[in-house]
Amino acid sequence: MSFEAFAADWPLVPALAFQAINGFASASTLFLVAAGLSIIFGVTRIVNMAHGSFYMLGLYVAVTLAPLVPGPLGYWGAVLAAALVMGLLGALVEITVLRRIYRAPELYQLLATFALLLVINDAALYFWGPEDILGPRAPGLTGSVALLGRRLPEYDILLALIGPIVLTVLHIVLTRTRFGRLIRAATQDREMVAVLGINEALLFTAVFALGAAIAGFGGALQMAREPANLLIDLGVLGDAFVVVVVGGMGSIRGAYLAAVLVAQVKALCTALGIIEIAGISFNMSKLTLVAEFLVMAVVLILRPHGLFGRPIPPAHHRGSVEAPLRPLTTTGKFSFIVIILGLAALPFLGAAFSYAPVLALDVLIAALFAASLHFLMGPGGLASFGHAASFGLGAYGTAFAATSLGLDTITAFAFGIAVAALGAALLGSVAVRLEGVYFAMLTLAFAQIVWSVVYQWEDVTGGSNGLFGLWPDPPFDSRTGLYLAALAVTVAGVMLLRYLAFSPFGYGLRAARDSAMRAEASGIPVARLRWLAFIVAGTLGGAAGGLFAFAKGSISPEAISVGRSIDGLVMVLLGGVQSLAGPLLGAGTLTVLQDTVMRETDYWRALLGGLILLVVFAFPGGIAGGLALLARRGAGR
Amino acid sequence: MSRPMLEIEGLDAWYGAARILFDLSLTVARGEAVALIGPNGAGKTTTMKAIMGLVRRHARRLSIDGQDVATLATFRIARLGVGYVPEDRRIFTDLTVAENLALARRPARAGAPAWDEAALFALFPNLAGMLDRPGGQMSGGEQQMLALARALVGNPALLLLDEPSEGVAPIIVEQMIETIRSMKARGLSILISEQNIDLCNAICDRTYEIEHGALRPGGLVEKNSSRPQNE
Ligand SMILES: Nc1ncnc2c1ncn2[C@@H]1O[C@H](COP(=O)(O)OP(=O)(O)O)[C@@H](O)[C@H]1O
Ligand SMILES: [Mg+2]
Numbered sequence: 001m002s003f004e005a006f007a008a009d010w011p012l013v014p015a016l017a018f019q020a021i022n023g024f025a026s027a028s029t030l031f032l033v034a035a036g037l038s039i040i041f042g043v044t045r046i047v048n049m050a051h052g053s054f055y056m057l058g059l060y061v062a063v064t065l066a067p068l069v070p071g072p073l074g075y076w077g078a079v080l081a082a083a084l085v086m087g088l089l090g091a092l093v094e095i096t097v098l099r100r101i102y103r104a105p106e107l108y109q110l111l112a113t114f115a116l117l118l119v120i121n122d123a124a125l126y127f128w129g130p131e132d133i134l135g136p137r138a139p140g141l142t143g144s145v146a147l148l149g150r151r152l153p154e155y156d157i158l159l160a161l162i163g164p165i166v167l168t169v170l171h172i173v174l175t176r177t178r179f180g181r182l183i184r185a186a187t188q189d190r191e192m193v194a195v196l197g198i199n200e201a202l203l204f205t206a207v208f209a210l211g212a213a214i215a216g217f218g219g220a221l222q223m224a225r226e227p228a229n230l231l232i233d234l235g236v237l238g239d240a241f242v243v244v245v246v247g248g249m250g251s252i253r254g255a256y257l258a259a260v261l262v263a264q265v266k267a268l269c270t271a272l273g274i275i276e277i278a279g280i281s282f283n284m285s286k287l288t289l290v291a292e293f294l295v296m297a298v299v300l301i302l303r304p305h306g307l308f309g310r311p312i313p314p315a316h317h318r319g320s321v322e323a324p325l326r327p328l329t330t331t332g333k334f335s336f337i338v339i340i341l342g343l344a345a346l347p348f349l350g351a352a353f354s355y356a357p358v359l360a361l362d363v364l365i366a367a368l369f370a371a372s373l374h375f376l377m378g379p380g381g382l383a384s385f386g387h388a389a390s391f392g393l394g395a396y397g398t399a400f401a402a403t404s405l406g407l408d409t410i411t412a413f414a415f416g417i418a419v420a421a422l423g424a425a426l427l428g429s430v431a432v433r434l435e436g437v438y439f440a441m442l443t444l445a446f447a448q449i450v451w452s453v454v455y456q457w458e459d460v461t462g463g464s465n466g467l468f469g470l471w472p473d474p475p476f477d478s479r480t481g482l483y484l485a486a487l488a489v490t491v492a493g494v495m496l497l498r499y500l501a502f503s504p505f506g507y508g509l510r511a512a513r514d515s516a517m518r519a520e521a522s523g524i525p526v527a528r529l530r531w532l533a534f535i536v537a538g539t540l541g542g543a544a545g546g547l548f549a550f551a552k553g554s555i556s557p558e559a560i561s562v563g564r565s566i567d568g569l570v571m572v573l574l575g576g577v578q579s580l581a582g583p584l585l586g587a588g589t590l591t592v593l594q595d596t597v598m599r600e601t602d603y604w605r606a607l608l609g610g611l612i613l614l615v616v617f618a619f620p621g622g623i624a625g626g627l628a629l630l631a632r633r634g635a636g637r
Numbered sequence: 638m639s640r641p642m643l644e645i646e647g648l649d650a651w652y653g654a655a656r657i658l659f660d661l662s663l664t665v666a667r668g669e670a671v672a673l674i675g676p677n678g679a680g681k682t683t684t685m686k687a688i689m690g691l692v693r694r695h696a697r698r699l700s701i702d703g704q705d706v707a708t709l710a711t712f713r714i715a716r717l718g719v720g721y722v723p724e725d726r727r728i729f730t731d732l733t734v735a736e737n738l739a740l741a742r743r744p745a746r747a748g749a750p751a752w753d754e755a756a757l758f759a760l761f762p763n764l765a766g767m768l769d770r771p772g773g774q775m776s777g778g779e780q781q782m783l784a785l786a787r788a789l790v791g792n793p794a795l796l797l798l799d800e801p802s803e804g805v806a807p808i809i810v811e812q813m814i815e816t817i818r819s820m821k822a823r824g825l826s827i828l829i830s831e832q833n834i835d836l837c838n839a840i841c842d843r844t845y846e847i848e849h850g851a852l853r854p855g856g857l858v859e860k861n862s863s864r865p866q867n868e
Binding site (some may be wrong): 178181182184185187188189191192193194195196197198199200 | 689691710711712715716721723727729730731732736739740741743787791
């Protein structure tokens with residue numbers, strides 16, 4: 001049988017084969033980002049959220065330099081120069097920023113590097129502007145090769161080969177050179193490396209520079225395939241996370257294997273096109289994100305440390321131990337009541353303050369969202385990077401019930417909360433088995449799945465437009481009515497969280513946070529308590545989402561993206577993790593900032609990033625911590 | 638030449654907010670072997686970590702061969718000629734024996750015994766035969782030998798040995814005593830933490846007793862003193 005006849009009978013087979021080869025090209029790119037991320041994590045124990053930024057900048061630098069010299073020299077010279085520049089930038093970033101946070105708690109490290117991502121993104125906006133920039137095509141490699149009845153670009157074949165080549169080179173460096181042995185030794189026990197007289201700081205700088213250079217190299221290689229734009233830092237970061245986690249943090253071959261796995265799953269989805277399951281048609285090519293994160297979830301459930309990962313030995317310097325929470329004093333209770341009364345009076349202050357209730361409603365929703373996240377982070381010790389999922393499930397649940405199902409306001413709100421609770425129960429059953437960065441990444445992944453399902457499932461969620469025309473019934477249809485209802489819900493939620501934090505449940509959670517092993521030994525069902533905490537946080541986060549849907553009259557995918565998860569984390573951190581009042585202060589501060597200063601500038605990302613860095617470096621206790629310090633000084637102690 | 642190899646005066650140390658060491662003072666003279674004994678949790682390990690700069694510490698005086706190290710980073714203290722064998726050994730299990738040794742090698746220094754390959758393998762004949770074995774595939778006793786050898790190739794002048802006999806079979810302990818004695822015979826100064834009194838007696842010139850993070854009053858015992866020994 002001729003190939004043509006075969007292809008006519010089985011149209012899917014050549015499509016699959018073609019996509020598989022394409023998948024190897026994508027796998028190389030993924031690997032180049034993930035390899036550096038993985039090595040850096042192995043040695044420094046820092047998950048570098050800004051790693052995608054080196055990839056993006058590498059591409060920008062390459063498209064800027066390549067046209068300066070014509071021909072292959074210009075193209076390949078630009079690629080190498082981009083890698084070199086990113087290596088230098090990586091070293092600079094390590095010395096100025098990372099060096100200060102190696103001993104900080106994990107959460108601060110994640111947020112500080114995320115702040116870097118924001119600042120670098122705005123720096124790129126400043127230097128290169130908002131327009132996409134097209135690079136030149138690779139000289140001599142612009143043709144294509146006929147394969148399986150299709151044409152495969154030569155450049156993609158080269159890319160497919162570069163992954164294994166870099167893997168081999170890295171393997172040789174790691175096994176045959178002193179630098180490589182140092183990396184392997186430090187990945188296992190960096191303290192012992194210092195004991196042998198090796199300058200850790202220098203090693204860390206070198207490792208970070210190496211990782212950044214490889215990412216920059218990967219970005220620069222994209223020059224012939226996609227234009228430089230400001231979205232690729234976050235985009236590639238999500239993919240690289242999945243790859244590193246699936247492969248096992250710190251393992252290079254794991255990273256390559258996982259890159260191939262993920263890229264092939266994506267390629268398969270693309271090749272399948274639109275398929276129908278139980279009468280509902282799914283466009284698989286748009287579901288690649290979900291597929292990728294599903295792979296990650298499955299691997300993490302089966303092998304919590306990834307394909308080639310091992311349990312991460314604890315960093316020998318632990319972050320500071322959390323101070324115990326204290327119940328409110330009489331003055332504290334009194335101020336709480338005064339603040340609530342003041343907030344309740346806001347709508348009645350007259351025209352001069354007409355904007356105040358609008359702003360205050362935003363603050364209330366943010367406060368409930370941040371407080372629910374804090375319950376998980378503070379007493380629970382689990383930093384979720386995907387709290388936007390709860391918010392989204394609550395918001396979409398409410399909006400769907402109110403518009404499509406036509407339920408009344410209160411029932412719709414309850415429906416939304418129930419959806420969020422259910423989602424939390426489901427994810428929680430998996431997530432509470434993990435800790436630290438793995439927990440952070442799984443929650444981030446789940447939030448991406450929710451986001452992408454919402455984005456795809458047009459019949460129910462309205463796709464990219466979202467759901468709108470959401471009008472609450474009386475008495476919530478007036479601005480005042482809705483505001484007072486939101487105030488009541490938020491106050492009730494915050495009081496519930498307080499009550500729980502000081503109940504045996506809360507004490508058990510804190511005991512588990514401080515030492516899971518000791519808590520387990522003294523009969524505390526750690527996993528169960530964490531699961532319940534996850535559900536509590538998810539339920540109240542969902543309530544915040546429901547309020548949001550009613551407050552805006554609509555809900556769109558943008559409102560539940562990764563940005564909301566990060567906002568929540570920043571609020572908690574800004575206010576102070578170690579105090580129950582902290583998230584409320586942080587929510588108020590960040591929301592007011594966003595509604596005023598950040599709205600006025602194109603560079604709000606850099607502002608937010610600067611704010612995060614300021615908190616991490618200068619006020620690790622947040623606003624609440626700072627106030628407590630002042631109060632103690634005032635009391636003359 | 639009479640300046641002590643290690644001089645500690647008024648050492649305090651903390652884990653987080655918990656203070657562990659209280660005003661500890663001790664010295665190790667050049668070429669001397671000194672034991673630090675005390676029950677579990679007394680603070681022996683913490684003392685060694687404090688010397689290496691691995692825990693937060695403060696001291697009126699903390700000097701190696703006359704050099705103040707109270708504020709130095711760990712790697713600088715190591716480079717001044719301090720070798721450290723932690724109680725859990727902490728060899729690099731991913732790396733082979735040869736790689737473990739290669740990473741630790743430092744130039745010879747004046748006033749300290751030099752350990753070239755010949756000297757090292759004379760002391761640890763077993764290791765010579767397993768250079769390509771990953772550290773993770775060695776027995777506990779072999780790992781302890783590798784940890785010792787790894788500290789020696791740094792050519793230290795002072796060696797901190799944390800409970801070398803812990804979890805090691807009695808017959809290996811005998812062998813270890815001989816090994817440590819010959820290290821001392823070559824002029825190495827040693828501070829050793831132990832619970833095994835026989836090992837201390839066989840090796841050490843003096844003994845400090847530590848309890849609850851502080852030296853026991855009168856806890857300094859010179860060898861051959863009139864203090865009653867067991868039996
Ligand atoms: N990482 C640590 N964090 C907090 N406390 C510790 C830590 N390591 C040891 N300790 C405490 O310090 C004290 C001294 O321990 P250590 O120096 O290991 O004693 P030793 O080596 O004499 O058995 C003990 O009470 C122990 O519980
Ligand atoms: Mg000990």
